[in-house]
Amino acid sequence: MRAIRAARRTRDRLLWDAVSRVEQRQALARCVPNADQIDFDDLVRLGAWEPGEGELLHVLVGEVSARRDRKPIACHVISATLPAGALMRVSPGVYAESPAFAALQYSRGRSLGEVVALLMELLGTYSLSEEATLPISWGGVWPDERDRKDVEQVHYRCEPAVTMAELRAMARWAKSSHFATFRAAVRIVAPGSASPAETVMFGMLGGPMRVGGFACASLPKGGMLLNFHLDFDTNAVRMASNVPYAVCDAYIPAAKLDLEYNGAGHEEENARIHDGQRNNGLKGMGVTVLVINRDQMRDIVALEAIARSIYKAAKRRFRYYMDGYRKLQGAWLNELRKGVGLPPA
Template sequence: MPYAAAAAACAPAEHATPAAARGPTRAPPAPVLQQIVLGVAQITRYARFFDTAISFDLGFLSFLPITSLNNRAYRAISANRLPILLSTTYHEPMEPTLCHTSALEYWRSVRIGQRSFRAIEDTRPLLDEPPRKGSLAEPGPWWLERPLHVLVPHNSVRRASNEAVSHVEGGTLPPRSTLDSMNGFRVCSPELCFVQMATLWNLPKLIELGFELCGAYDLSDNSYRTCAPLTSVEKLTAYANSLDKTHGKRKAIKALRYVANGSASSRETILTMLLTLPYRMGGYGLKQPLLNHRIDLGRRERRIAGKNYLVCDLYWPEAKLDVEYDGGNHEDPEQMLKDSMRRDALVSMGITVLTVTKWQLENGGSMNAIAHTVAEHTGKRLRYVDPDFTRANRQLRRDLLGF
């Protein structure tokens, strides 16, 4: 069946009606269903090249999204056993709840574009009926790495599978800890995911993740793209404090002391962490700046900059100090002119501007000099003690920069 014909035969639905609401439905006549299933199967071959998911509500099949199909249809198509599919009744399987690294991978993959979720108030009934072992092989997010990490309530219902790793969550989770993706699977919220990652990662990497979740940058395709924050420091802190005895809670709360909202890139995050983490963790213990803070310009400064406002990467308002990370092309004449106009406008307002390049960030000696300069402007005297600080600083740089 041609692609266009299959698409025309299936009217797109914003959200398909849950199978539980429809109840079991007997399949229509075999020839009709066979054509539709084959058409959807053909579309599936090309669907992975689209940026957005394609959803259909066929009433009796509920392909959500078509890239995953439902388990019975998928197995029937792959095994060329359409008669079995056509003669049986469809029942929706229990959907898996993604957690830990799978939840994080999912949230990173949907930073760009529109998302539609249904918050789940009470998670416990979902976890008490975990998905069948066979259903773990084909959950909705086909693009995520295997094995998938899924949440279960206790050891007796853990599933041993090459496709999935079970994580036990025996406590009572707060409302809205999981979200229904409306695409055949559920996912732990960014707040719960952060606490879960605290059980897997060391403190610096967890802090870096906090900046990412509360920041405005996307790393899903190894390039920087702006996007809306998934959460905030305030939401993460409130959620962690609301948990009962949960693995990762204490470490998550500790990490959040050093996280700030508003980072615009991973390098801004690293620069902020190097300057502000305490000595024992390898940072310079400086006061945390405001990230990507808006400065409204006066009439004179607007003429200089050609803009009504400017945004400072790392801004200390008491010291009127702006530290800019510049990882771009320094030889671009147009960009050099814009940077000069920007700097002149800020200087006109009494703001000091320091620029940190990619090379300086990656060089330990240069970063030490920058830290002392920032400390001088902010009235902070650095009192770290060697060799302990140097060892901690080198380890922090390895954790964040990889060398």
């Protein structure tokens, strides 16, 4: 996972090569990880390894006799046939788990919200820094000096690392009860998130009520569409001072509503001018704009009020079908925050 983030941050995309099932089997069969034969400097260059942090190098091997459990190596025996697309070629002689397979392995022992946050990152157009990988995987906050009220997180723009089709194929392969959380997460997530804050916003407002969300993603006509490109008609273009379209953080077709997260970047002068122009254009298209700020992203009562207004605009009834929903919502919010390295709300 660290190498995936490093590749997305430095090259804007994951440039690893897909391999066939035959090459996957050959790579596992050849893997006998002796520590003195591993080029750790090359792994550092690839962003997959950082010495001095107590980090283990997790290695897949094809049989028990190939294990070499001597620090910093930790071997994992894979005796079953790997699913298609489980491994990718990073460089000649170096293979790594694909984003979908790495996320599947990561899901074991994690909460549903943490797995949803990771999958949204891999599906989205942003990546956290590779330096965030260990602190987040250990359940910590990254960076560790973060303000507890802050819902921003350092991230980098890049191309998606995985598709919904790849995640669904991996979920079909992962039939074991060990991977129930992964299968549940795949049913919740959506592509298109552009930041950790948008991931938390989608998880809360779009996630099912049974896990602590407000289920706006289940509304008809597409639910919640992240970073949706909406072209303006002639009159809306004029209202927007020739801005031809809007990219909506979360467009909800059933409510004809654009849900925007107002992060730090929107507070700059040029951003405020552009936001005003695009909002005029959206109004010309009959689209209502709702803005969520950083404080509201920690306020479940405020999020519920926003969800109720969305349901009302969509002409749907907002109703809870279970008891103890506030406790569930609070736990869900903190799982999502934990998944992106933020402290509890």
